[in-house]
Amino acid sequence: MKAIKKPHLVEWLNRVAQAYDLLGPVLDGVVQFKRVKSTNQLVFDYPNSVVPPKNLFLPQTECLFAFRREGGSIILEPAGGLERERVLFGIRPCDAKSLLLLDKLFNRDLVDTYYQEKRRGTTLVGLACPSPPQRTCFCTSLGIDPLSPEGVDILLADLSDRYLVEVTTERGEALLGFSRELFLPSAGEEKPRREKEKSLEGIEEKIDSLWEDDYWRELSRRCLGCGVCTYLCPTCRCFDLTDVGSTLGGGRFRCWDSCIFADFTHMASGVNPRPTGKERVRQRYFDKFRYIPEEYGVLGCVGCGRCSRYCPVAIDTRTVINEIIARSTK
Amino acid sequence: MEQELREIVRKLLQEGAIEHFIGYAEGVEPLHTTPCFIEREEEVGALVWSPFCPYNLARYLHQMKNGAGKVGLVVKGCDARAIVELVKGNQIQRERVVVVGVPCQGQVDLAKVEEAFQGAEAVEDAGDTFLVTVGEEGHSVEKERLLREKCFFCKHPISFEYDFVLGEMSPFLLDRRSELEFAMIEEMESLPVEERRAFWRAQFERCSRCYACRDICYACYCQECIFESRAPRWLEKTTTSLDNQTYHLIRAWHMVGRCIDCGECERVCPMEIPLRQLYKKVEREVEQLFDYEAGMRVEDLPPLVTFQVDDLGLVI
Numbered sequence: 250m251k252a253i254k255k256p257h258l259v260e261w262l263n264r265v266a267q268a269y270d271l272l273g274p275v276l277d278g279v280v281q282f283k284r285v286k287s288t289n290q291l292v293f294d295y296p297n298s299v300v301p302p303k304n305l306f307l308p309q310t311e312c313l314f315a316f317r318r319e320g321g322s323i324i325l326e327p328a329g330g331l332e333r334e335r336v337l338f339g340i341r342p343c344d345a346k347s348l349l350l351l352d353k354l355f356n357r358d359l360v361d362t363y364y365q366e367k368r369r370g371t372t373l374v375g376l377a378c379p380s381p382p383q384r385t386c387f388c389t390s391l392g393i394d395p396l397s398p399e400g401v402d403i404l405l406a407d408l409s410d411r412y413l414v415e416v417t418t419e420r421g422e423a424l425l426g427f428s429r430e431l432f433l434p435s436a437g438e439e440k441p442r443r444e445k446e447k448s449l450e451g452i453e454e455k456i457d458s459l460w461e462d463d464y465w466r467e468l469s470r471r472c473l474g475c476g477v478c479t480y481l482c483p484t485c486r487c488f489d490l491t492d493v494g495s496t497l498g499g500g501r502f503r504c505w506d507s508c509i510f511a512d513f514t515h516m517a518s519g520v521n522p523r524p525t526g527k528e529r530v531r532q533r534y535f536d537k538f539r540y541i542p543e544e545y546g547v548l549g550c551v552g553c554g555r556c557s558r559y560c561p562v563a564i565d566t567r568t569v570i571n572e573i574i575a576r577s578t579k
Numbered sequence: 580m581e582q583e584l585r586e587i588v589r590k591l592l593q594e595g596a597i598e599h600f601i602g603y604a605e606g607v608e609p610l611h612t613t614p615c616f617i618e619r620e621e622e623v624g625a626l627v628w629s630p631f632c633p634y635n636l637a638r639y640l641h642q643m644k645n646g647a648g649k650v651g652l653v654v655k656g657c658d659a660r661a662i663v664e665l666v667k668g669n670q671i672q673r674e675r676v677v678v679v680g681v682p683c684q685g686q687v688d689l690a691k692v693e694e695a696f697q698g699a700e701a702v703e704d705a706g707d708t709f710l711v712t713v714g715e716e717g718h719s720v721e722k723e724r725l726l727r728e729k730c731f732f733c734k735h736p737i738s739f740e741y742d743f744v745l746g747e748m749s750p751f752l753l754d755r756r757s758e759l760e761f762a763m764i765e766e767m768e769s770l771p772v773e774e775r776r777a778f779w780r781a782q783f784e785r786c787s788r789c790y791a792c793r794d795i796c797y798a799c800y801c802q803e804c805i806f807e808s809r810a811p812r813w814l815e816k817t818t819t820s821l822d823n824q825t826y827h828l829i830r831a832w833h834m835v836g837r838c839i840d841c842g843e844c845e846r847v848c849p850m851e852i853p854l855r856q857l858y859k860k861v862e863r864e865v866e867q868l869f870d871y872e873a874g875m876r877v878e879d880l881p882p883l884v885t886f887q888v889d890d891l892g893l894v895i
Contacts, residue, residue: 278785279851299849300787309787310817384608470616470642476789477849493815504816510790512807561795561847562634563606563613 251414252435257428258405258412262288264427265336269372272305273338274298282337291338296383297553301344301483303351305337306367309480309505313363313490317498328500329363335371336424343388343551345375345400347483353545354486363503372420375401385554387567391449393551449570453542455577456535464572469526471562472509478556478564479507479533484541484549487513508532534569580681580745584653585623587679587743591651592620597677601639601652603632609700610689614639628653628745630687630704633727635841637661638797640671651677655686656735656750660839660874661797663736667877668837670800680741680748685722685730692725723753728855729842732760736875761863763856779857783823785850788816792844792854793830798837805829831857836865836881839874 253261265271266288273291275283280295282302312328340348352368355361378386378395388395398404402421405412413435416422425432459465479485489506493499506513509529515521523529541549550566557565588600604615604625614634615625635658643650654662662678665671684704692699692711701712702725709725711718723731733751741748767775790806793799806814806826814825838858845855865871869882 278782279849281785310819467616470639471614473638473791473794475791475794475847476787477791477847480787480789481849489816491816493817502815502817504818506816507789557607559847559849561791561843563608563611565607565613568607 250435251416251425251432252408252411253405253414253432254411257431259288259291261428261431262291262338265424268334268427269336270331270333271336271338272302272371282339284335293339295339296379297341297344297555299555299559300481301347301553301555302337302340303344303347303483303486305335305371306348306351306364307355307486307488307505311363311503312500313503315498315500316494318496329366331366331370335367336374337371338374339376340373340401341378341553342375342395342397342399342401342404343378343386343393343553344483345373346388346393346397347551347553348373349400350484350541350545350547350549350551351486353547372424373401373403374421374424375404377404377406379407383554383558385558385565386552387554388552390567390570391548391550391552449538449548449574452538452548452570452573456538456573458578459573459576460531460535462576464576465531466527468564468569469530471564472526472530473561474509474511474526474529475561476505476507476509477559477561478566479509480505481555481559483551483553483555484537508536534573538570538573581626581628583745584628584679584681585626588617588626588651589620589623591677592617592623596649597651598646598648599650600626600677601636601650602626603628603634603636603653610687610692610702626653628681630683630685630702630709631689632683633686633843633846635661635795635797635843637665638795638843640665640676640797641800643675644670644800649675649677651679653679653681655681655683656733656748657683657729657839657841658797659736659739659741660734661841663739663874663877664798664837664839665800667879667881668800673877677742678739680739680744682744682746682748683733684751685726685733685753687725688727695720695724726753727842727846729840732840734840734872734875738876761859764860764863767856767860779827780820780824782852783827784820786818786823786827786852787850788818788823788826789849791847791849792852795843795847797839797841797843798834805833827852827854827857831861834858834861836869836871836883837873838862 262271270284272282272284274280274295275285275290276292277283279299280292281300282298282305285291314328315326317324355364375398382395396406398415398417402418403424404415414432416425487506487508488503490501490503492501514523523532537549557567591597591600600617602615602617603612605627606613610631612627612629612632614636617623617626636652636654637658659680666673687702692702696711696713699711699713703710707722708719709722711720730751731753735750815822838861840862842855845853848854865882871882
């Protein structure tokens, strides 16, 4: 393990920023992960961003290709692509974990090249979580360690005047190379430990027994049907494709969409297989705790707590989980 | 007051006078409440009342549009204005709603509490002040420091007839000059147009179009929202700066003569866009142009559904 003094961290990031596009937490109305021109824009004392950093890999609005009519033919032009390799500084362990899940989802049958290119071209420098956590955090209940380097290339842990540095990949090692002299061997400091709580074993079977339970109707009455919980969820990744422009030219875009929106499953025929809030709310929790575990062997929730924190009517995922456990017959 | 409310609701359910009652219940986090639907007598114990009940429960009356039965709900004075507007807009029939008025003495802005007293566990209304408990310590705080901005200008509908009132309904009065109500609008109006445009552009740019501001709004009851219409397509799902501006400006127009300044849009915005400022501007324009205030009397004709001959030139 190595350590770096706090003033040196900025120095190192400055050098990194010369070779890479540097992304990190900035205060722009609220804390958001964004590309920074200078390390002065970065904030270091933040619980987490409002919008998870998934938007750096699956942007809310992304042009997939442009099209235009020229004479008798239609010309397609590829869009997007990274100009330079990127370094994402400050991602929290829960969000890093969510990217590992998104990796599986976007590389299953078809490799999503748009997502994949951004993932491959981005080195992750994580920041272990501060203590105490936010009131809404519950990653440990899902078996996630808020001090874990899982999914990042380098993990920094705040030790008040310096950061403990844990390098887990060669890419991380290469990044250290920009200022190797600033990273000193750590004086045997121990990374603070966080107790893992009991994980939610068997939640898949439990929720499965509740398909017809009245709880979903009860919950959906309170739910307003807005997109907060899905847009701010690090593992929600649904999108819609739309052509913008005219027959003369334009672009094909993919934009975030949400299973909570009434029109999400509204078909051209007029049929909506999830006609009421009950089916839509149920879908969201079944996705997290039944479908994803079944397909990918991991829970679809990382316990970041954003859904609970920002729900306009204080629907709390922890309560939902407790209800699932309490009502389940399994 | 809570006990009284629970008894009223118990009786209403017992008599079969309502199908369910919409109220406030304790939330998971300290100082939080959540809307709740009470269907059975044994559930009335869940009903609470505190200065942490921001939700304008009249929003949930949208759900009864297609039903036939009666619904009860608890409203603050400000929320009663939403009921006036919903009746006016033929969205509900007054006789299908059992309205329990609660004499609110100001609602607390949780963000202000979090900023001033991190880890606050309780905030009690002590008349002129709030009593904030943090760990072992108690702090007596002037109400103004913790109140939601809109509560400084508390307004009730003049002639609203509640079915039940817990205590006595009266507007909550703070020693504030009423001309301050539009101070932030005047300040904004004094800036050059380029600065105003830059300000709002920056605000709208971070909008994620989660539509929480629309979906929490009591006045957004269109069966098909303009933003979801596929043919014609008025607004794409893309979230460019221009798209987001279009969204917010169209919505602001749709609030003309309807916004009651419940402030819920701003409260729920995860991106902290100062939406109340936008809607106060709309409110001010309506007041100045038509001498009209939404939600005050059922008989008042909304300015955009009527006209006077001398309107010509004023609006067109």
